[in-house]
Amino acid sequence: MRKWIFSVALLILLIARLAGAAPETIVVSDIDDTIRKTQIQSRGAFFSHLINLMTHQAFTGMPTLYSFLAGNGATFHYVSGAPEMIRWFPQKFLLGTSFPAGPLSLRPSLSAVTLDFKVATIEKLLREKPEARFVLIGDNGEYDVEVYERLKQNPEFAGRVMHTYIHKLYRSGPAADLRSGQQAYITSAELALDLLKEQLITAAQAEVVLRQVEASLASTSAGIRRRALPEFAAFTSKELIEFYDRRHEQTTPELRELVVKIAKLKNGFLAPGDGIRDVFFHDQRRLCRQVHY
Numbered sequence: 001m002r003k004w005i006f007s008v009a010l011l012i013l014l015i016a017r018l019a020g021a022a023p024e025t026i027v028v029s030d031i032d033d034t035i036r037k038t039q040i041q042s043r044g045a046f047f048s049h050l051i052n053l054m055t056h057q058a059f060t061g062m063p064t065l066y067s068f069l070a071g072n073g074a075t076f077h078y079v080s081g082a083p084e085m086i087r088w089f090p091q092k093f094l095l096g097t098s099f100p101a102g103p104l105s106l107r108p109s110l111s112a113v114t115l116d117f118k119v120a121t122i123e124k125l126l127r128e129k130p131e132a133r134f135v136l137i138g139d140n141g142e143y144d145v146e147v148y149e150r151l152k153q154n155p156e157f158a159g160r161v162m163h164t165y166i167h168k169l170y171r172s173g174p175a176a177d178l179r180s181g182q183q184a185y186i187t188s189a190e191l192a193l194d195l196l197k198e199q200l201i202t203a204a205q206a207e208v209v210l211r212q213v214e215a216s217l218a219s220t221s222a223g224i225r226r227r228a229l230p231e232f233a234a235f236t237s238k239e240l241i242e243f244y245d246r247r248h249e250q251t252t253p254e255l256r257e258l259v260v261k262i263a264k265l266k267n268g269f270l271a272p273g274d275g276i277r278d279v280f281f282h283d284q285r286r287l288c289r290q291v292h293y
Helices: 002-020 046-055 062-071 088-096 114-128 144-153 188-197 203-217 222-228 237-249 253-267 277-290
Strands: 025-029 075-083 104-107 133-139 162-167 182-185
Touching (some): 025 062, 025 114, 088 104, 104 114, 114 133, 114 144, 144 162, 188 237, 188 253, 203 222
Parallel strands (some): 025 133, 075 104
């Protein structure tokens, strides 16, 4: 009798734990211009693209941030529009920069349409894991904005939990403007704060990432600074002020202080080029009047 009561109690406890367990988290990530500096869309970027392909430059904080997500139980699947014939390059990049292990899906041939390939690949993952919540991370250089929007609009996946984050680097092009519900990030600092808000990382983990971004932006080396905020990144004073205002959301004094420090450092990058320095210069003067240090 006692054994029977014990077994029933154990079963009830197990069911309660399973009911309260967090859903599986799957991170689907692009590579080029999302976690690796590639400059795939900037004018005159062909040789820069080749150099960056060889040097395997990860954006500051992204390997650490992804490692924290993996340590917290997330699994990773990398989906890139790069052709299968150059698999060695993205594989070596992921291994050499300590990103979490995970399947790597590449475009099967040069004739395959990148947009269709990415949509089909991620749809397959969504069908295989109907209970999982998905974190979709990409950039606004080519296809990710449209890919993630198609997934969201697909009635088959209505009600699915999909958090979408876009590395906003470009001011022009078919994917420059984000869709409703897509959250932009300029550096890994913004992404870390977004993931903290969704309780996918802890405040202490977010602090580590923000300190890396701060150190990179404050570096005397242009190369190191550009790993946090690349020279081709285009952002405005409005976006910077929005980031600065996020200090009010933070629950620790360390995070609030880091948001202010990073905002100050980013203020010096408000003229990244692209032939519109005067516009950014005026933006910077306006920012200085609005942001009180």
